[in-house]
Amino acid sequence: MADNPKEKITPASRQYPDPQSKLKQDPPTTGHSWDGIEEYDNPMPRWWVWIFLITVVWSVGYWIAYPAWPGIQSATSGLLGYSSRANVAAEIDEFEARNETWFAQLVETDLDAIREDPDLHRFAVNAGASVFAAQCSQCHGTGGAGVQAAGYPNLLNDAWLWGGTMEDITTTVTWGIRNDDYPEARWSQMPAFGVDGLLDDQEITEITHYVLRMSGQDHDEALADAGAEEYEWNCASCHGDGGEGDYELGAPALNNQVWFYGGSEEAIRHSIYYSRFGVMPGFETRLREAEIRAVAAYVHQLGGGQ
Structure with a gap:
């Protein structure tokens, strides 16, 4: 018998899907349960699995080609022989080779004429800043302000104890002050007027x-x-x-x-x-002549060299 189109549909007569039917189609769970919440055991997407496998293969190839596994004394070198240390050393050698031209010019140029060559003076100041940071900043400070309580002079002003010309500064850096290493070291001695009983x-x-x-x-x-x-x-x-x-x-x-x-x-x-007796080491055997001239140029321009 055909349905009567005029038949009234009531809430009681409406057909609802069985709520349990959907659950019957759900994937299996992992068996874990947290506060009644279960975890579906869904398989990983195929694209993700393939990418993972590719990365595994890639890592094995990387281990073989490049240094990877540390040993007792060294790491595996890899078939390609790559070395980041060697690359850095090569870059350093390259830049040092470029700088040698400037260092040679710095030695050949008269001290007072260095400032007359803007490019050479710029190179000398930059190179001297590196030398100063490595060799001089421990006493004179990173900015050259010195340490008054310890007697390390401030290099930012134009008050010079042994003169502030390029030649004076170069001499001071080369031989130092009141040290026993070089006969050419600058030397002076103030009497201890109280200790020696010279004055009451x-x-x-x-x-x-x-x-x-x-x-x-x-x-x-x-x-x-x-x-x-x-x-x-x-x-x-x-x-x-x-x-x-x-x-x-x-x-x-x-x-x-x-x-x-x-x-x-x-x-x-x-x-x-x-009395006071400050000592400064000489750098004649610690630095090359070009480096001494460079740091002299750097110090000279810090606070108004003479």
Whole structure:
């Protein structure tokens, strides 16, 4: 009998799919269950499996062709003989070969003429910066500001203990200061006026205040007046009548605010009483002549070389 199109469909007469029928078509599970939630055991997509297999084959080929497996003393070298260390060494050799032309020109050029060649001077400063970072920054600081408490000079100003010309700086770097390695090393010795009994405590105090006045600092005027004569007899021969210092003797200027060991009353008194004896190594056997000239050019341009 045909269905009656006019027959009214009610919720009770509507046919719904069996909710269990879909579950019967689901793939099997792994058997694991977490709080009642089961995991389907679906196979991996074919494209993913093939890519995985290709990577496995690729890795085996890579192990054979390139260094891969570490050993007790070395790694496997691989059939291609590739070496990242060898590549880096080859690049270093290539750039060093290029630089040799510049280094040769740096040695052949007069020191004062280096600045007149912009390209050569640029190369010297850049090469000197590398030398300075490796050999000089430990004492003078990475930026050349020095360490006042330890007596390492600030190279960023134009106050030079042994002169600030290119020739002066080159000589200082080559032979050093007050070392026993080179007879050519720059040498000076300030007397220890207190330890050696050359001056008594009162005289040292007077000279200290005279130096404070000379450098424009707070001082006792009466003590400074008394120290003027003591300074003339004991200090002026090296530091100058006006405290201007002497490059030839390595005597620092005392009429400014530049200090190697500090400019306080206590620091100045300590210098007079005990003396100072800073030592700088020479680099004649540590660096090539071209490298010494390069670092001299770098230092010269840091703070207004003479």
